[in-house]
Amino acid sequence: MEIDPFIFRLSIFILSIFVGYYVVWSVTPSLHTPLMSVTNAISSVIIVGAIIAALASSSDSIFETSNLFGFLAIILAAVNIFGGFLVTQRMLQMYKKKKK
Amino acid sequence: MSANLSALFYLISGILFILALRGLSSPETSRQGNYFGIAGMVIAILVTFLSVGNFGPALIYVLIFLVIGGSIGAFIAFRIPMTAMPELVAGFHSLVGLAAVFVAISAFLKPDAFGLGIIGEIKLASLIEMSLGAAIGAITFSGSIIAFLKLRGIMSGSPITFKGQHFINLLLGITIIFLIYYLCTSQLSSVFWSIIIISFLVGVLLIIPIGGADMPVVISMLNSYSGWAAAGIGFTLENTALVITGALVGSSGAILSYIMCKGMNRSFFNVILGGWGASEQSSSSQNKEQKPVKSGNADDAAFLMKNASSVIIVPGYGMAVAQAQHALREMVDALKKNGVKVSYAIHPVAGRMPGHMNVLLAEANVPYDEVFELEEINNDFANCDVAYVIGANDVTNPVAKSDPQSPIYGMPVLDVEKSKSVLFVKRSLSPGYAGIDNDLFYRDNTLMLFADAKKMTEEIVKSL
DSSP states (O other): OOOOHHHHHHHHHHHHHHHHHHHHHTSOGGGHHHHHHHHHHHHGGGHHHHHHHHHOOSSSOSOOHHHHHHHHHHHHHHHHHHHHHHHHHHHHHHOOOOOO | OOHHHHHHHHHHHHHHHHHHHHHTTSHHHHHHHHHHHHHHHHHHHHHHHHHHOOOSHHHHHHHHHHHHHHHHHHHHHHHOOGGGHHHHHHHHHHHHHHHHHHHHHHHHHOGGGGTSEETTEEOHHHHHHHHHHHHHHHHHHHHHHHHHHHHHTSSOSSOOOOTTHHHHHHHHHHHHHHHHHHHHHHOOHHHHHHHHHHHHHHHHHHHTTSOGGGHHHHHHHHHHHHHHHHHHHHHHHTOHHHHHHHHHHHHHHHHHHHHHHHHTTOOHHHHHTOOSHHHHHHHHHHTOOOOOOOBOOHHHHHHHHHTOSEEEEEEOHHHHHHTOHHHHHHHHHHHHHTTOEEEEEEOTTOSSSTTHHHHHHHHTTOOGGGEEEHHHHGGGGGGOSEEEEESOOGGGOTHHHHOTTSTTTTOOOOOGGGSSEEEEEESSSOOOTTOOOOGGGGSTTEEEEESOHHHHHHHHHHHO
């Protein structure tokens, strides 16, 4: 019997939770704020779905309702991607060691 | 681009995201980690363009919207003051949540574009995944908006509670599950819209009863939700990068919530089910007898610290409110010139989000190797001459160790009272968020400095 592709994705999902668990425990507490802002940025990879939605034009019109939701989602995700990575970068620049 | 090839690229970007988080294990590797994250994002976006393969006029609009959103994001990122980080993160969470809702809506309206079947005959698994993604996304959105308003001070930080609140939440939760089931059998779009609207409502109801100082838990929790929403959409779109990222972010937020709850010695449900201060106010008003308090001025404080050999600074949310971090750092510089050894002690729940104090100190150019976590530094208080408490309160209350009746009993606290003398900067003797009196105020070795945190610190700098 063939395995449903869903099961593969579920396996990836569950393994990723474990990876996330161990990786996040190793994050130093002083970087927990940058951790939040960077997870914010990477979760905006949801833009992938937004792009597919925006570019899906089965008919002549590129502004059907479903496309519009895609375009809106692109703006939201883009704010988050640029904002998230840049603010993380800005914060990380500030962490300095003692000058010897 | 073939589906298999793009799937491999999505896997690569997922791995780069893991490395981005991995980099945060130390400040040295963290900047490189952030570049990995950016690379992962660029790969994911480019691969999507190539695999959709639509290079018509729609692509130009996509790029325009990308640039518009990107410019807004970049503008915010450069302009936001570091003290506003908690509300910025809450605001960003709401965007992820809403984006998830929009993508789910668009997948529901045009399932063929996503390979999920046709309208009215969407695959069962896809329907469950997209409605879960939309519901969690909607909860994340409205919940984060409430958190944002509370953190920003537009909405009062005090818990809003009413009778039967938890019952209503439970009822709405059950309704959502029932509607998802109904959607799967009926494929009706009205049911889909109802799920989203009810979820928006749940998000609001879930966050309004939670008070200001519990915000670290709330922000972490919403962080986690935004991850699960992304994962739900990832399953719908059969996209590995999204599934991996969703799992990473989901578990990251969950761990942070756990750390925050542990820092307050409260269970997750205790925090979620409502305010702390509300139920405890009665006990604090009973103990209103006048106890002797020693208070001093900036000169006294400067004298004490100048003649100390070691000083530990205990910052809290009050420091952020007063924007006192730069003045504090000037004070520390002056002390170091006098040969005083200075370090910083940070409680896990100090501030309004995980790591809030660390970022503020880093902003004021405090080297991160002078800043210590609770477990690292707690034994040092016994050997330290002066503890300078600025803007912290409940996290220093010795009652948490001695009085089993106290609502904060068992909460890990900084052993500030063990140092030879304690300088406590505070505007009044009012209790902290937990609504209980701080025993530390009345200790013999405590000198209260009644003033605004920033003003007092600046005055101390002057007299040093």
